[in-house]
Amino acid sequence: MQLQDIGEQGFLKIIQSFCPPGVVGDDGAVLAELDHKSLVVTTDLMVEEVHFSDRTTSPRDVGWRAVAANLSDLAAMGAIPTAITVGLGLRRDTAVSWLEKLYQGMTACLGKVPIVGGDVVSSAVNTVAITAFGSVDPERVIRRGVAQVGDAIVITGAHGKSKAGLELLLFPEKYKILTEDPESCQDLIKAHQRPQARLDVLPFLAEFPRVAGMDSSDGLADAICQICRASSVGAMVDRHSLPIAPALLQMTDPATALDWILYGGEDFELVLCLPWSEAQSLVQKLGQTSAIIGRITAEASILLSNELPIFSGITGATAFDTSFEKFSNLYLEKGFQHF
């Protein structure tokens, strides 16, 4: 059955089954008072054939990822999610089951966070526009522009896994690991299809007075560049401190694995800058694959160090590998974000 067959009432019936009672029906949603918290707002669009396709992404995964991207933006601001609205542009011949699965994926990722409103219109390409709301203590907002020279750069988990998962989905014939280590492959594919916003990290940050940061949804290198640009600082990243999922090295050579880690994107981890001792305490608490991967510098450049041990007085070009150039290019002409 297609959307054009079920009419408004059929459509509303589906939508309402995924929303708390009473929120669908008025011109807007009324949210409770915030009780001395600041409201954080973020919005993201996902477009068919640009961000997803029926060939590689199930509607449940489209819904999950659309929500995860927004929740990750809230986590990146230090905010606890309060609610989302869902704007949909849909082809008239969209299957009703596609819509239901989209909402199933969204609500699975949302957990207890409610969908409080939305809009649906006809469109030539299926489009999912989510706006998410969160609350944060005004003193605890994480911003990009407050990194300071000497800060440690912390990442909350290994990068490159989402890109590796996508590779496995797109080119299964290229990777023997699919039969040799199916469990690791499932882990990588899950990282791509069902990313988790790192809201679990927020309680560990409550004790720190200043945390700079953002999420790494557009890539780890991009996040570091954005923080440096916003804070008018530079960075030195030690390539040997970057956590690497062992399966990546089973799939490809170290240079390509590094490329996936730095530029793969869609990992939805947090990239945080804070004083060194606090960073060490944070990494200890987070455990797993969180790590200090570098430090904020006063230079107007972002460098990838090739030496061990890190930060031991870098002299001359030998200290940097070719990715330095790539970082710089990103800095100068990264092109349209998300394009």
Next chain:
Amino acid sequence: MQLQDIGEQGFLKIIQSFCPPGVVGDDGAVLAELDHKSLVVTTDLMVEEVHFSDRTTSPRDVGWRAVAANLSDLAAMGAIPTAITVGLGLRRDTAVSWLEKLYQGMTACLGKVPIVGGDVVSSAVNTVAITAFGSVDPERVIRRGVAQVGDAIVITGAHGKSKAGLELLLFPEKYKILTEDPESCQDLIKAHQRPQARLDVLPFLAEFPRVAGMDSSDGLADAICQICRASSVGAMVDRHSLPIAPALLQMTDPATALDWILYGGEDFELVLCLPWSEAQSLVQKLGQTSAIIGRITAEASILLSNELPIFSGITGATAFDTSFEKFSNLYLEKGFQHF
């Protein structure tokens, strides 16, 4: 020049010139505390070739109308606008000037309301997804579901003007009035291209303890149907009480004019239900073309009365004209909202 030529920095430079300093750059926007107000959220999508087209709508008007639709939804909830976010899906070959004019139209309609964030992605069809935030005293929320039997139905202005303006734009050769009364035509065209959200009405409602209502963006008949459905009541509308812009009767016959008034849509007036004496006081204060157009009844039907004087004891089918059927159909199978 096209968007694909200007890169991220060029794009951000344009966007930032339309936003307050400091709001573009982080993963989300932080809004101030709401101070014991409730937060109201509403979202709307506009899609090229569905809601606008280069042939009939300038990018400035697209921006204006996208914002006006959202501000009208806030007004319909009794909320004062606080901020909006703007999500854009854009064709890569979109002219940079199109984007600039879109933002010019949005900010012109917004006045002092800031754009606090957004997202931009590539899309096969230009899509504008706006989410608007407002604040309202929790005791002053206007809802659809609280109309009561005996309430008067108030509209804040004449309807059908937007539809008439669209007619003039689409079929100028059909209407002699364009040369005979150009001033009235400009008024109708402006009603279509630059609708005004009725936020100016809100101060007059502050003294009333219960106001049911919504906006008439999807048509006056639709608004009445929605309120009745949500409140489990019926309505009796007196066709002779409907304000009618004189220019409509210069353009077309009375039956067609009535059709435009009831079903034309996009007038962005408010349809409010409140006790009779309060309604009279409100209409007196609003003046202009506001009017009491009918009353809420206990019947499970929405009737259009053809008699004068209204509400004088209606008996039998002669009291209703053929539009009754149309109203009922709307009630049963209005189809996809906005489709």
